[in-house]
Amino acid sequence: MAKKDKADKKGGKKDKAARKKDAEREVVNGVFAPLVTQTARSLRTLLSRDLADCGLYAGQDGVIQALAGEDGLTPGALAQKLGVKAPTMTRTIGRMEAQGFVERRADTLDHRLTKVFLTDGGRASLERIAAAAEACEREALHGLSGKEVKTLLRLLLTVEENLQSAIGKR
Incomplete structure (x- = not known):
């Protein structure tokens, strides 16, 4: 009887482990996308507040960084590079020119x-953009170890690759 009791307990542990995994999946289902979206919004909000001190509005830092990498782009090329529509880029450029x-x-x-x-x-704003981005990153990653940050980045890159692959298929 003792052997059977041990076998039942082991089976129970496996069932418990399987139930735990199923419960973890249920927690993730429906939570992942909103959490990532809210995290990105919070990150962007904090960065935008820091950039406002430099006179920059949301998204303008991307334009400056893109042009720093390759000056003399057309508005259409900038829009494509930054993943926005051409009319949005035209308005942004007009504001930045002013x-x-x-x-x-x-x-x-x-x-x-x-x-x-x-x-x-x-x-001249490139240094301020870099400083604001660094401060924002520091805040976002506060309390995480170097290993945790590397793991997080690796996982986010995998998620991004999965999403880009899915976009390419549709």
Whole structure:
């Protein structure tokens, strides 16, 4: 009888472990996407507040960083690079031009094309953008070990790859 009792207990543990995994999956189902979305919003809100001190509005940091990597892009190329629609980019560029961060110029070879370039003021904001991003990252990752941060980044990259693959299939 003792052997049977032990077998029943082992079977019970396996059942308990399986039930626990099922319960964990149930917790994740329906929670993951909203949690990631809210986390991204909170991250963006904090960064936007820090960037507002530099005179930048949400999304303008991306334009400046894109142009720092490749100055003289068309509004359409900027929109595509940043994943926004062309009319949104056109309005953003207009606002940034009025603020003195960028300027539009006709292409030297094809005068029908307009290209966007960073001004000295736009280049000067790069350091402030980097500092704001670093401070925001520090806040977001507070309390996590280096190993946990690496694991989190690896997992988020996997999730992003999965989503990009799914986007490509649809």
